[in-house]
Amino acid sequence: QLFRSSTDASGHYTIRGLTAGTYRVQFEDYAGNYLPQVYSNAPTLGAGGDIVVAAHATVSHVNAALAPASKIAGTVTGPDGTTPLDSVWVYAYRLNDADWENVGGTSTGTGGHYFLGGLSAGTYRIRFVDGSETYSSEAYSNAVDIASGTDIVVPAGTTVSNVNASLRSVYATISGTVTGPDGTTPLQGVQVLIYSRDGAEWDYMGGTST
Numbered sequence: 579q580l581f582r583s584s585t586d587a588s589g590h591y592t593i594r595g596l597t598a599g600t601y602r603v604q605f606e607d608y609a610g611n612y613l614p615q616v617y618s619n620a621p622t623l624g625a626g627g628d629i630v631v632a633a634h635a636t637v638s639h640v641n642a643a644l645a646p647a648s649k650i651a652g653t654v655t656g657p658d659g660t661t662p663l664d665s666v667w668v669y670a671y672r673l674n675d676a677d678w679e680n681v682g683g684t685s686t687g688t689g690g691h692y693f694l695g696g697l698s699a700g701t702y703r704i705r706f707v708d709g710s711e712t713y714s715s716e717a718y719s720n721a722v723d724i725a726s727g728t729d730i731v732v733p734a735g736t737t738v739s740n741v742n743a744s745l746r747s748v749y750a751t752i753s754g755t756v757t758g759p760d761g762t763t764p765l766q767g768v769q770v771l772i773y774s775r776d777g778a779e780w781d782y783m784g785g786t787s788t
Contacts, residue, residue: 610695662690
C-alpha cells in the first residue's frame with residue numbers, strides 16, 4: 579500500500595495511518611530541482627533502508643538531504659526558427675544497456691521555453707514531439723530519431739542550456755486575415771473553406787474560421 583505526504587514550509591513531513599510493519603521511504607521533488615532519494619541516502623527502493631514501525635508508535639528522524647538535480651533547457655520554434663511553439667512535449671532518454679530509455683519529460687510553455695529537471699549526471703538525448711501533429715517529431719540536434727540524435731553530457735547539479743529545436747511542418751498551410759470593406763477592421767467568426775481541384779471538379783477539403 580502506498581502512503582504519501584509532502585513537506586511543509588519548514589521541510590517537515592508526517593505520514594499517518596500506518597499499521598505495524600516494515601516500510602521504506604522515498605523523497606521526490608516534483609519540481610525537478612533536487613534528485614530523488616530513498617532513506618537512507620539510497621538511489622532506489624531496492625537499496626533503501628528498512629524502517630520498522632511498531633503498533634501505535636511514532637518513528638522520528640527519517641530525514642533526507644537531497645542533492646541538487648541537473649536540468650536541460652532550451653526553446654522550441656517553428657520552421658522559421660523564430661515563432662515559439664508551446665505545448666510541445668520534450669522527452670529525455672538515457673542509454674540503458676543497448677537501448678535509449680525514457681527517463682523523464684516536460685512540455686514547452688509560453689515563448690516555447692522548457693526546463694527538464696530531476697536529472698542526475700550523465701549523457702542524455704532529447705526528443706521533441708508535437709501532440710497536435712502539426713509539426714514533425716525530431717531528436718536533438720535535427721535528427722529523425724533518438725538513435726541518430728546527438729549526445730548531451732550533463733554534469734552534476736548543472737543546467738545545460740540552448741538545447742533547442744526548430745520543428746518542420748508536417749503539412750503546408752494557408753493563412754491570412756479577413757477585414758471589412760475598409761481593409762482594416764478585423765472580422766471574427768468568418769468561415770474559411772478550402773477546395774482542391776480533382777479533374778473538372780473542386781472538392782471541399784475542410785475549413786476553419788477567423
